[in-house]
Amino acid sequence: MSMVRTLIDPGRQQKDWDEQLPFAMLAYRSSIQESTGETPAMMMLGRELSLPVDVMIPPQQSVDERNKDTDYAEELRNRLHDVHDRARNKLKLSGVKQTRTYDRNTELNKHNVGDWVWLSDLQRKKGVCPKLVFKWEGPYLVTHRLSDVVYRIQKSEKAKPKVVHYDRLKAYNGEAPRNWLNSRRTNPNRNRRIPQRYLE
Template identity: 25%
Template sequence: MEAANKNVKTIIEKMTEKYHDWPAKLPFALWGYRTSVRTPTGATPYSLVYGMEAISIELEIPSLRIALESQIPEVDWVQARYEELLLIDEKRLAALNQVQLYQRRISRSFNKKVRARNLKDGDLVLKEIRAPVRDPRGKFKPNWAGPYIIKKILKGGAVQLTDIEGVEFSQLTNLDQLKKYHVR
């Protein structure tokens, strides 16, 4: 939901000149958001809900589509609309398939950047300092602490560390906070 709010906010910012104009522009921003195609689904939110694309300007200026719909008998129009609604499930399944393909593509892209950490019990490692520690050295403070020894690698990427003297840490460390320490 926050992503949608951010997008609507961006649309409104582009449409308004003064900050107090936004209430008048909100319906247009929402209309634009609901009728624009989403990359993950390959469809508009409006079409996934109502089974057909939105008609905006056609309400004021009759188009061929509106003219044809107004000339057909009501029974035929209802039948055509019913058939469109039957196809909505197919559209939603196609959108779901598109979302799954999009997620796989994003996952592959992310996994290309993941580095394998070949660490095992007994290795010397450095631990990343993530906590905001007040240090008089400012930006020259160290980013890594250690070296430490891996006592045990647990399931899920948790690691039990000990210091050089063999004193065990009370808390587990995440594997992604460690890098191998190479002695020169």
Template identity: 25%
Template sequence: MIRKFLQEQKNDWEEGLPFLLFAARTAVQDSLGCSPASLLFGHEVRGPLKMVKEKWMEEEVQVPSLQYLSQVQEKLVTAWEIATENLESSQKIMKVKYDRKAKPRSFSPGHQVLVYLPVPGEPLMAKYQGPYTILEKNSSLNYIIQTPEKRKTKRPVHINALKPFYHRVSIASYATVGVEEIERIFPQPELPL
């Protein structure tokens, strides 16, 4: 939303930014079921159009301070309860959608794995490094791996940072094997005459 606004308002974007942020903060969020501003303040924020409507309709009524504070507190509690319910249901829906594509993974002690670790000297970069050996399984999601060349020789790792390591078999390793052995490993199909 902000990117699109900036692309359209190339010359005077900074003047319209507060209005864009106001619109974003007062828009109803699907996951919460209400706007962030109503969660923060306990009521809908009065925008320019609402103020014009109130002046036109003369809806403004004076409320005593203590009564107003108790009303705001009740609204905040109600808004918090509604937002919590909506957020929980939204999280359940997101989990179901995620679990459709998720595949269960598990490793055992002794398995060789690659680990997604930060690159030294590059704090915002990470890559798969290894292979490292799994020493123990703390839970279904956490493992202790052995990292002998690192400062920490043992480190806990979440399963999301692990992937299995597969040893490559090179063709060069077959160079020392005789022709008969290669034909046994890779049989040639017989062609019809």
């Protein structure tokens, strides 16, 4: 679903999700999974999928492979056995790695004032499927850290600030927009009101 969300055209109101589904499934089935070290196609079929590049540039087959007279079912059975053995060993290593990563990330990665972040959008929109909606909006600028887990953020200088919990934020890694907090620091008199007696 995450793949389909990134492929659908925002201007078509999710009406093209079924057109993008085959491309998302091809990408998923031919991608090596981090936990198993194998592609889903290899785990299920005992072979890799034929991708467009394979059609354009067919793999060269050696003479020994062309002349090899073996039973296909036996060869497939052996291949699947080897693949599943490798996947089981990889899963054991992945479990240890995931445990270590979880323990390391239990401490909060705090956002600082001036950082740009994404905000999780929990609102449900009428007429669209919530599973296909991009669940992050922004970026927002962190203007104040009210506590270790509560932040005040703002989308633009004139936008209304929001107070949100840490769980609804994640770091923004794109090109950062203009940070108006910096301009306020360099020009402290920018928003200061001039007394009326000096204008008369």
